[in-house]
Amino acid sequence: MDVEEKIRLIKEFAEEIVTEEELRELFKNNPHPVAYDGFEPSGIAPIHFGLLRASNLKNMLKAGIKFKLFLADYFAFINNKLGGDMKNIRLAGEYFIEVWKACGIDTDKVEIIWAKDIMDGIDYWDKTLRIAKEISLERNIRATTIMGRKQGEKLSMGQLFYPSMQVTDIFHMKIDICQLGMDQRRANMLARDVANKLKWKKPITVHHHILLGLQGLQKKETDEETLLASKMSKSDPKSCIYMHDTYGELKKKINKAFCPERQEEGNPLMEYCKYIIFRNIKSMTINRPEKFGGNIEFKNYEELRKTYVDGKLHPMDLKSGVVEELEKLIKPVREHFEKDKKAKKLYEAVKKLIITR
């Protein structure tokens, strides 16, 4: 596969690449660079986990990239997820692995790494301290938004370690490409700055879009606050569609979702089409009553977008189309967790952890 084809595969999902030129150079010099995405194990899998990030990963693999899936157990611990209980966090991590498998990720072709396993040694902590020395307290505090906590929330000393540790992971795992969400760009930019200062190899970052929650855009003072307030979050069930949602739940949730007529921007339904549905299927047919124009087929997102903003597709029809397509994508995963004994046990256990919290 030539370099431009690889770039194309990445641009298919990337909202930001820092920088494209560096990425091109990387591919020229190394046909199989290393990338990673990191996850705090907690909660049950939402669609951006099972469908969006999983399909990003598939593109990366197609481009010949060696991918590391990083289960950030100690990070979840610092961030007080699942009551800050390591046993629960590990359980949630095992469950995540099961979701990846169910989503068609060949877990033999990716490397799954637990944070605890790379943190076990002075080399890791030596890097952490060198990195920490290069970061001002002010900037570090600003970077704590990567933990998904709102600015102004009380921070513990432990949480202050988080950014330096996340940056350490990048260098310690010898990552060429950080492939995380836009909400993680502060950590990745920190890594690039620190690399310059310490004369370490500078990672390239590829950030994917952060999916809007069901209630749509929640405008705040800054773009970053807006992003954090608007995102689909697995810890906020009313914002979120899960890989386990039944057809009925899906229908109910989508029907309640914010969806302004003829408007693409800030419209979660349009986002689900763009970032999930058309990334996974080739064409989308919407069943529509005859009096509103009858069934209609879209071969790509652009066709859908144009029809929608022209007012030729009503929100209600868009919604019913999205329900049907998402159901097709979620169903095999949901059923895997119903049929497979081990998977079911893990899912039930994690679900229980969340309810009892």
Place this chain on the structure above:
RNA sequence: CCUCCCAUAGCUCAUUGGUAGAGCAGGCGGUUGUAGCCCGCUGUGGCCCAGUUCGAUUCUGGGUGGGGGGACCA
């Protein structure tokens, strides 16, 4: 170790020695061929233990949890 402050609804907070309210969030309904906006309706609550009192969410003591300040040189 010392000291001060705080603990009430999912969240932010108010009030009262006589069985508690607001805003936001949530739920329901109306209006829209969706949602939102708008309008109407609506649920849930006093950290724990002991004492004073006819009666304690309120006062007192203790506990627990959270936060601030101090604790050598000064």
